[in-house]
Amino acid sequence: PAHHPLNATHPLALAPVTGPASSVDGFVRQFLRNLNYERGVPLSASTPNDRYFAFAMTVRDYLMARWLEDLRRQRVVQAKGVCYLSAEYLLGRQLDNNLLASGLTEIATEAMVACGIDIEELRAQEVEPGLGNGGLGRLAACFIDSLATMGVPNIGYGIRYEYGIFRQTFVDGQQVEQPDAWLTLGSPWEFPHPEAARRISFGGHTETYDDAGVTRSRWVPGWDVLAVPYNYMVPGYLNGRVNTLRLWSAKATDSFDLRVFNSGDYEEAVRAQTFAENISKVLYPEDSTPQGKELRLQQQYFFVAASIGDFLEHTLPADFDIHKLPDRVIFQLNDTHPVIGVPELMRVLVDERKLEWDAAWAITQQCFAYTCHTLLPEALEVWSVDLLGRLLPRHLEIIYRINEEFLEAVRERYGDDEMRIRNMSIIGEFPERSVRMAYLATVAGAKVNGVAELHSQLLRDKVLPDFNDFFPGKFTNVTNGITPRRFVRLANPGLSGLITEAIGTGWLTDLERLRELEAYAEDPQFRQAFAEVKAANKRRLGDVLRARDGLEISDGHMLDVMVKRLHEYKRQMLKLLHVVTQYGSIVSGRVAASDVLPRTVIFGAKAAPGYAMAKRIIHLINAVGEVVNTDPRVEGRLKVLFPPNYNVTLAERLIPAADLSEQISLAGKEASGTGNMKFALNGALTIGTDDGANVEIRQLVGDDNFFLFGMSEPEVEALWARGYKPADFYQGDENLRRAMDLIASGAFSGGDRSVFEPIVSNLLYDDRFMVLADYSSYVAAQERVDAAYVDQDAWTRSAILNVARSGFFSSDRSMRDYIERIWHTPPLL
Numbered sequence: 157p158a159h160h161p162l163n164a165t166h167p168l169a170l171a172p173v174t175g176p177a178s179s180v181d182g183f184v185r186q187f188l189r190n191l192n193y194e195r196g197v198p199l200s201a202s203t204p205n206d207r208y209f210a211f212a213m214t215v216r217d218y219l220m221a222r223w224l225e226d227l228r229r230q231r232v233v234q235a236k237g238v239c240y241l242s243a244e245y246l247l248g249r250q251l252d253n254n255l256l257a258s259g260l261t262e263i264a265t266e267a268m269v270a271c272g273i274d275i276e277e278l279r280a281q282e283v284e285p286g287l288g289n290g291g292l293g294r295l296a297a298c299f300i301d302s303l304a305t306m307g308v309p310n311i312g313y314g315i316r317y318e319y320g321i322f323r324q325t326f327v328d329g330q331q332v333e334q335p336d337a338w339l340t341l342g343s344p345w346e347f348p349h350p351e352a353a354r355r356i357s358f359g360g361h362t363e364t365y366d367d368a369g370v371t372r373s374r375w376v377p378g379w380d381v382l383a384v385p386y387n388y389m390v391p392g393y394l395n396g397r398v399n400t401l402r403l404w405s406a407k408a409t410d411s412f413d414l415r416v417f418n419s420g421d422y423e424e425a426v427r428a429q430t431f432a433e434n435i436s437k438v439l440y441p442e443d444s445t446p447q448g449k450e451l452r453l454q455q456q457y458f459f460v461a462a463s464i465g466d467f468l469e470h471t472l473p474a475d476f477d478i479h480k481l482p483d484r485v486i487f488q489l490n491d492t493h494p495v496i497g498v499p500e501l502m503r504v505l506v507d508e509r510k511l512e513w514d515a516a517w518a519i520t521q522q523c524f525a526y527t528c529h530t531l532l533p534e535a536l537e538v539w540s541v542d543l544l545g546r547l548l549p550r551h552l553e554i555i556y557r558i559n560e561e562f563l564e565a566v567r568e569r570y571g572d573d574e575m576r577i578r579n580m581s582i583i584g585e586f587p588e589r590s591v592r593m594a595y596l597a598t599v600a601g602a603k604v605n606g607v608a609e610l611h612s613q614l615l616r617d618k619v620l621p622d623f624n625d626f627f628p629g630k631f632t633n634v635t636n637g638i639t640p641r642r643f644v645r646l647a648n649p650g651l652s653g654l655i656t657e658a659i660g661t662g663w664l665t666d667l668e669r670l671r672e673l674e675a676y677a678e679d680p681q682f683r684q685a686f687a688e689v690k691a692a693n694k695r696r697l698g699d700v701l702r703a704r705d706g707l708e709i710s711d712g713h714m715l716d717v718m719v720k721r722l723h724e725y726k727r728q729m730l731k732l733l734h735v736v737t738q739y740g741s742i743v744s745g746r747v748a749a750s751d752v753l754p755r756t757v758i759f760g761a762k763a764a765p766g767y768a769m770a771k772r773i774i775h776l777i778n779a780v781g782e783v784v785n786t787d788p789r790v791e792g793r794l795k796v797l798f799p800p801n802y803n804v805t806l807a808e809r810l811i812p813a814a815d816l817s818e819q820i821s822l823a824g825k826e827a828s829g830t831g832n833m834k835f836a837l838n839g840a841l842t843i844g845t846d847d848g849a850n851v852e853i854r855q856l857v858g859d860d861n862f863f864l865f866g867m868s869e870p871e872v873e874a875l876w877a878r879g880y881k882p883a884d885f886y887q888g889d890e891n892l893r894r895a896m897d898l899i900a901s902g903a904f905s906g907g908d909r910s911v912f913e914p915i916v917s918n919l920l921y922d923d924r925f926m927v928l929a930d931y932s933s934y935v936a937a938q939e940r941v942d943a944a945y946v947d948q949d950a951w952t953r954s955a956i957l958n959v960a961r962s963g964f965f966s967s968d969r970s971m972r973d974y975i976e977r978i979w980h981t982p983p984l985l
C-alpha cells in the first residue's frame with residue numbers, strides 16, 4: 157500500500173485553530189453542539205450530568221486553540237522548561253477556574269440563562285479531583301497555575317488515582333472513610349492518550365554483558381505494566397497560555413492479557429491483571445508520614461519512570477544531544493516521593509544511551525532539584541534495601557554506586573571520620589538496611605530547598621547539617637505561596653470586587669499591589685464595605701453548611717477556624733482545650749455566659765485512617781461539640797462545628813468567612829503551612845506560634861495585627877533539654893487542670909471515663925508536641941483576641957492590613973524565586 161506522509165502543511169491544517177465565537181450565541185451554539193454530538197442527547201432529554209459535560213467541553217473548546225499553540229511552541233522553541241514531579245495534585249474543582257482563566261464567565265453565564273439552565277446546578281455536578289492529601293498536593297496545584305499564568309513552560313507529572321483522598325463521614329462522632337469514586341460519571345477535563353502508553357518494568361534481576369569489549373550492566377525485568385497518560389489543561393489567567401498536567405494511569409500489558417488467554421486458571425489470570433491496575437488505584441491517605449508499603453514504591457517508580465521517559469522521548473526532538481539535557485529541563489522533586497527518578501535517569505543514560513558513568517552523573521546532578529516539606533524526622537522516607545532490591549534491582553545497584561562515590565568524596569574531605577560517614581551514608585543500617593531518600597535527593601539535586609525561612613534554616617542547621625557543610629550553597633529557601641486566582645478571586649468575589657474598586661485591576665497577577673490598600677484601612681467607608689463583605693461571606697458559608705451538613709452558624713458570632721489535616725503536631729487539642737476551658741467556666745458559674753464573647757469554632761480535618769490518636773481527637777472534638785452546642789447554660793454563645801470531609805471546595809467557602817485563623821503548631825514542626833496564607837489574604841487575623849510561614853506573615857502584617865503566643869523554636873529545644881514534664885504544667889495551672897479533668901471525668905462521653913483516657917494520659921505523660929506547655933500562653937492570647945474583637949472597627953482595620961501586606965504570599969512570587977534561584981527557566985514570550 158502507498159505510504160502517505162503526514163501532510164501537516166495542508167492549507168486547512170495550517171489554518172489557525174479558532175475557538176467558537178466569543179459571544180453568548182457562539183457559546184450556546186457550541187454548547188448545544190457538544191450536547192448533541194459529544195453526549196448524543198437533545199437538550200430536552202439531557203440530564204444535569206450531560207449538561208455539565210457539554211458545558212465543560214465548551215469551555216475546553218475555547219481553550220483548545222491556545223493549548224495546541226503552546227504544545228506546538230514547546231516543540232519548535234527548544235526552551236528550558238520545568239517538569240514538576242509530584243505524587244499529589246490537590247486540584248479542586250476545575251470549572252470556575254477554567255472559566256476565569258479564559259475570561260468566559262459572563263458569556264457562559266448568560267448563555268446558560270438563555271438556555272434556561274441553572275449554572276449552579278452544573279457547578280454542583282463537578283466532583284473535585286482530590287488527588288492529594290493536604291498542603292503538599294495543594295501547593296503543586298497552585299504552582300502549576302502560577303507557571304501557566306507567568307507563561308513558563310511546564311509539564312506537571314503525576315498519578316491519575318482512580319480513588320483520591322477518602323470521603324470522610326462521621327458515625328457517632330467517629331471518622332468513617334468512604335472511597336472517593338470521583339471518576340464514576342467521567343471527567344470532561346481529561347484527554348486520555350492510550351496510544352502513547354509507556355511500558356514500565358519491575359522486578360527481575362540484573363546481569364553484566366560484553367558490549368564490544370566494554371562490560372556493562374543491564375536489567376532483566378520480571379514484569380511490567382502500561383502507563384497510560386491523561387492530559388489536563390492548565391490555563392494561565394487571561395494570558396492565552398495553556399500548560400499541561402499529565403497524569404499516568406496503570407493498565408495491564410498484553411502479557412497479562414495473554415496469561416488470561418492461555419491460562420486454564422481464568423480467575424488467577426484476571427487477578428494478575430487487577431494486580432497491575434492496582435498501581436494507580438488509590439492515593440495513600442497518609443500526610444507527612446511515609447508508610448513504606450511496596451505498592452507505594454511501585455506507584456512512585458511507575459509515574460516517575462513514565463514521566464522521564466515521556467519527556468526524553470516525546471517532548472525532546474528525536475536528534476536531541478542528550479548531553480545538553482540540563483539546558484532543556486529541570487525535574488523538580490516534590491518531596492522524596494519521586495526521588496527514585498534519580499537512579500532511573502542514571503539507568504537510562506548509562507544502560508540505554510550508553511553514556512559513561514561520570515558524564516551521566518554530571519547531567520543528572522544538574523537536572524534535579526529537591527524540595528523538602530517536613531521537619532519531622534519520622535517523616536523522612538526510607539525504603540528497605542530488601543524491598544527496593546526486589547522491585548528495582550538495577551536501581552539499587554546504581555544507588556550503591558552513587559553512595560560509594562559520594563562517601564569517597566566525604567572521606568577525601570574529612571578523613572576517616574567513621575561517625576560522619578555513617579551519618580551521611582545514603583544507606584542507613586538501623587533498624588534495617590535502607591535507602592534514605594532525602595539523602596539521595598540531596599546528593600543528586602542541584603539545589604535543595606525548604607518551604608519557609610525558618611524551615612530552611614532548620615533544614616540546614618538541624619536536619620541535614622552535614623550535607624550543608626559538605627555542599628556549601630546547595631541549600632536555599634523558597635517560601636511557599638498560594639494562587640490568588642482561586643483563593644481570592646474565585647473564593648472571595650466580594651472582596652475581589654472591593655479591591656478592584658479601590659486600586660483597579662492588575663493586582664491578581666501582581667499581588668504586591670495590595671499594598672495600595674493600606675491607605676484604605678484608614679477610610680471608614682472602606683472599612684464598612686469590607687466588614688459588609690465579611691458578613692456576606694459568613695451568610696454564604698451559613699447557607700453552604702446548612703445545605704451540606706445541616707449545621708447552623710449564629711448571627712453575630714466571631715468565626716474561629718482551624719482547618720488542616722489532623723495531626724498531633726498541629727495541635728487541634730490546644731484549640732479544643734481552650735473551648736473546654738471556656739465551657740467549664742460557664743457551666744461552673746465562674747463566668748456568666750452573657751460575658752463570653754460569642755464564638756463559633758469551626759474545625760475541618762481528615763485523619764489518616766491508621767492514625768489512632770488523630771481519630772480519637774476527631775471523636776473528642778465531635779463529642780465536645782455535641783455537649784457544648786446543646787447545653788442551655790451556654791446560651792448559644794459558644795458553638796463547635798465540625799463539618800465532615802474538609803476539602804478544597806469547602807475551604808473556598810470557609811476561608812473568606814473566617815475572622816480568626818488558627819495556626820498553632822509547636823514551633824519547629826510545621827514546615828510552612830499554606831492555609832495560614834489563604835486566611836491572611838482573605839482578611840482573617842491569625843492566632844499563631846512562631847512557626848513555619850507564620851513567622852513571615854507576622855513580620856509582614858505587623859505585631860499589632862497578629863496574635864502571637866507560645867514558645868519559640870529555641871525555647872522548645874531548651875525545654876526538651878531541661879526535661880519536659882507535662883504533668884508539672886497540669887499541676888501548675890488551675891484552668892488547665894479543670895479542662896483536663898473535665899475531659900477525664902467523662903463529661904463528653906456520657907460519663908464513660910475510658911473513651912478519651914488515652915488522649916488525657918498521652919498529654920499528661922508524653923505530650924510530644926508540648927500542648928500543655930503552651931496552653932497558658934494560648935489562653936492568654938485568646939483573651940487578647942476577645943478584647944480586640946469587641947472593637948469591630950479596629951478589628952476590620954487590622955483585617956484590611958492583613959490583606960494589604962500579604963501580597964508576598966502569591967505563588968507567582970514563589971515561582972519567581974524558584975526560577976531565579978533554582979530553575980533558570982524564564983517565561984516563553
Ligand code: AZC
Binds near residue numbers: 289291
Ligand atoms: C506539608 C507541610 O506539612 C506544610 O507545612 C507545608 O506547607 C506543605 O507541605 C507544603 O510545603 N508537608 C506535607 O504535606 N508532606 C507530606 C509528605 O505529605
